[in-house]
Amino acid sequence: MKKYDVIIAGAGPAGLVTALHLLQLRPQLSGCVAAIERARHPRPKVCAGGLIPRVITTLRALGVSVQVPAVRVFAGSAVTEVGGINLEPSSDPLCTIIRRDEFDAMLLEHAQAAGLEIIDNTRVLAVRADKYKVGVETTQGSFESRVLVGADGSGSRVRTSVFGQGKHNLGRALIVELPVPDRQAEGFKDGYRFNFNCVAAGVRGYCWSFPCLISGEPHLNLGIYDQSPGGARAVMMSELLRQLHVAFPELNSSRVHGVRLRIKSFPIRWYDPSDRYTHGRVILAGDAAGVDPLMGEGISYALEHGRLAGAAIARYLDGDHTALDAYGLKLHQGMIGRKLKRLAFAARRFYGPHHRFYFRLARSSSRLQRIAVDWYNGARGLDEMSITRAALRFLLHGSL
Ligand SMILES: Cc1cc2nc3c(=O)[nH]c(=O)nc-3n(C[C@H](O)[C@H](O)[C@H](O)COP(=O)(O)OP(=O)(O)OC[C@H]3O[C@@H](n4cnc5c(N)ncnc54)[C@H](O)[C@@H]3O)c2cc1C
Structure with a gap:
């Protein structure tokens, strides 16, 4: 059995930033912190790749600049049932759109340079935690640590093993990538586009179009987010697909520029104020904990959780036994928790029975x-x- 001070389940943004920040604060832990990742970077991740400015600020504070191909978006528009909204072009980017395989691999490089050990192609299967240690069963054998971080995404095995918290707050998103002839193509040059017409059909979410670069070639990633929990999934999926085609009629041809389009779907866990994020020596971060219910944006929360988790673990290993509990409280009561509660409030308004009134207000x-x-x-x-x-x-x- 291999032992570490800290094991992080999942090497996405939440797990990697937890490791990076912890190792920046305590460089002497180099080699004593491991991330167990079921895939191997650069690995694909179903995601539109939009980084809001908060992400860039958080990364800068960690000494990381975004050095991967990116499209910077300065303008945007939204379609709603009560009319359109055009955001005036801004001088600073509204969003920076990256590819997650490249972005996450870049974060891994930084974390490894700081002393993170990566155990990849290894899946966490189960967790046994007691007062003194945490045991982690994986497809490559057993590991033991003093602290375990569940940063293994919206279907978190750590969350179900230790916290037993259910699926009631799982939304989902579908995405498809569409090649466009060049950067001047309609849609690509217009910045990001949102379409909220699907709210009238009962979808608690919206369709989006983001310009992006795939292997250097201009594309649009088009998708639909629905905050609604499970239910009659098959019916819902077909309705989501229909709404996506209504919002973006260019999808109606299954082949565009000779490329067969593939729809991918993935869950997004959104913030629930009644969730717990600390259980003894085990904590949750990123999608495993819960992110923005309104838009399904999760990278900024993954990074903020990671930063707070790194700092809390450093204090815990120094002997402050309240540090992990304080982390859990901070996720609810600190800046992130307050922002997520406000977004949950907005989701209830914009996706509720009086949504037209709120869209009218937004247009005013x-x-x-x-x-x-x-x-x-x-x-x-x-x-x-x-x-x-x-x-x-x-x-x-x-x-x-
Ligand atoms: C279609 C779609 C579009 C999105 N678009 C955006 C967007 O534009 N902007 C934005 O901010 N957010 C977006 N999101 C949300 C965003 O992708 C997530 O919030 C973000 O990836 C969360 O990061 P994380 O590190 O918590 O989890 P993840 O990125 O999911 O990383 C978890 C890691 O854990 C690994 N893992 C999982 N299970 C195990 C296991 N049992 N053992 C070991 N490893 C495991 C996975 O391989 C993965 O590498 C989108 C989500 C979807 C589905």
């Missing part, structure tokens, strides 16, 4: 739209305050 003022988008994006740290305070500050001072 371009200033309001800019404040809301900047707050959502965490531009200039705005998400550290409530959106009402951000709006008041804008009204009082004339700028943010």
Whole structure:
């Protein structure tokens, strides 16, 4: 049995940033922190790859710059039942769109340089935790650690093994990648596009179109997010597909530019204020814990959870036995928890029975739209305050 101080299940953004930050804080732990990953990087990940500005700020604080091919988006639009919304082009990117295989492999490089050991092509099967240690059963044998981080995504094995928390807060998203002739093609040059018309059909979510580069070639990734939990899944999937085709009629040909289109689907776990994130020596981070219910954005939360987890584990290993419990509380009561609660509130409004009223409100003022988008994006740290305070500050001072 191999022993480590810290084992991280899953080497996605949440797990890798936990390792990176912990090893930055405690370089002497080099070689004593391992990530167990079921795949091998660079591995594909079903994701649209949109990084909001908050992600870039968090990475910068960790000494990481995004050095992978990316499309920077400066403009956006949304279709709603009550009319369209056009965001005025901004001077700073609204979003940076990367490919997750490249982005996650870049994060792994940083974490390995800091001293992370990666155990890949290995799946976590079960976890046994007691007062003194955590045992991790995998497809490559048994491991033991003082602390275990469950960063193994929305279907987290650590979560089900240790926390026994269910599937009630699993949404899902479908995605398809469409080649376009060049960067001036319609859709690609228009920035990101959202379409909320599917809310009228009972979908608690939206369709999106993001410009992206796949092997250097311009593409659009088109998808639909639905926050709704399970239910009659087959029926729901076909309805989601139908709504995606209605929003983007260009999908109606199954082959575009000679390429056969493939629809991929993956769950997204969203934040539930009643979830627990700490159980003794085991903590959860990223999708395993729960992310944005409104838009399904999860990379910024994966990184913030990772940063907090890294700091909490450092304190715990120093002898502060309250540090892991404090991490769990912070996820609910700190900045991230407050932001996620506000997004859950917005999801209930925009995807609820009175959604037309809220979309009308959103259309009523371009200033309001800019404040809301900047707050959502965490531009200039705005998400550290409530959106009402951000709006008041804008009204009082004339700028943010
Ligand atoms: C279609 C779609 C589009 C999305 N678009 C965006 C977007 O544009 N922007 C955004 O911010 N978010 C987006 N998200 C959400 C985003 O992908 C996640 O929130 C993010 O990946 C969470 O990071 P993570 O590290 O917590 O989990 P993951 O990225 O899922 O990483 C978990 C890792 O654990 C590994 N793993 C899983 N099970 C095991 C096991 N048993 N043993 C060992 N390893 C295991 C996996 O291989 C993976 O490498 C999208 C999601 C979907 C489904």
